[in-house]
Amino acid sequence: MTTPRIAPSLLAADFANLQRDCELVNESDADWFHLDVMDGVFVPNISFGMPVIKAIAQHATKTLDVHLMIVDPDRYIQHFADLGAHNLTVHYEACTHLHRTLQAIKAAGMKAGVALNPHTPIAQLSDIIKDVDLVCLMSVNPGFGGQSFIENTYEKVKALKTLINENKASTLIEIDGGVTSKNAEALVAAGADVLVAGSFVFKSKDPKHTIAQLKELVQS
Numbered sequence: 001m002t003t004p005r006i007a008p009s010l011l012a013a014d015f016a017n018l019q020r021d022c023e024l025v026n027e028s029d030a031d032w033f034h035l036d037v038m039d040g041v042f043v044p045n046i047s048f049g050m051p052v053i054k055a056i057a058q059h060a061t062k063t064l065d066v067h068l069m070i071v072d073p074d075r076y077i078q079h080f081a082d083l084g085a086h087n088l089t090v091h092y093e094a095c096t097h098l099h100r101t102l103q104a105i106k107a108a109g110m111k112a113g114v115a116l117n118p119h120t121p122i123a124q125l126s127d128i129i130k131d132v133d134l135v136c137l138m139s140v141n142p143g144f145g146g147q148s149f150i151e152n153t154y155e156k157v158k159a160l161k162t163l164i165n166e167n168k169a170s171t172l173i174e175i176d177g178g179v180t181s182k183n184a185e186a187l188v189a190a191g192a193d194v195l196v197a198g199s200f201v202f203k204s205k206d207p208k209h210t211i212a213q214l215k216e217l218v219q220s
């Protein structure tokens, strides 16, 4: 089994101690920082935006993986590039001209990601998969941390892996929502490359140890 990238979601961090939690991730075995931007329109919650990402970027020493849960993301592509985002993921359900949006993200120097809500079939990506650097499969309904993992995700990972292989694409598969030590191994076995984990990491007693455990678990 290949070693997955681990991407702690700062949505579950202590916002009054963000620098401390950024340093914790820097010092851990984690690979990416997962940053959830919510606008209160696409999802029924508002998280954080540009000023907070700017502050995080000053301390984070790893890839900034920005997940936009917002309508009309095209308006902000350049802003996120300027803030130092490495990956910019938009929702399939929020983009009328997805191909154009992905090209704009790449033109701004970032990796282009597409997130799929739990109800959105993998087949919707069949004509665009070669243009996508990263597919973020939502394993909960986006908007909140701490929700339960949707079991149908395993089937979606397998279907997506098949689509990627058939197209000889190099797209990464990221799983977002309800990831724990209970499902991590099976997700990687099904084809996942990146595991996002918010509550499981930051609500644990020793987040660094939890990150290491998650990584070890799927290495064995």
Ligand code: DX5
Binding pocket: 009, 011, 012, 034, 036, 067, 140, 141, 142, 143, 144, 145, 146, 147, 176, 177, 178, 179, 196, 197, 198, 199, 200
């Ligand atoms: C949910 C976000 C997730 C969230 C995951 O809308 O996209 O990234 O932070 O949190 P957990 O791991 O707690 O489900």
Ligand code: ZN
Binding pocket: 009, 034, 035, 036, 067, 176, 196
């Ligand atoms: Zn996310």
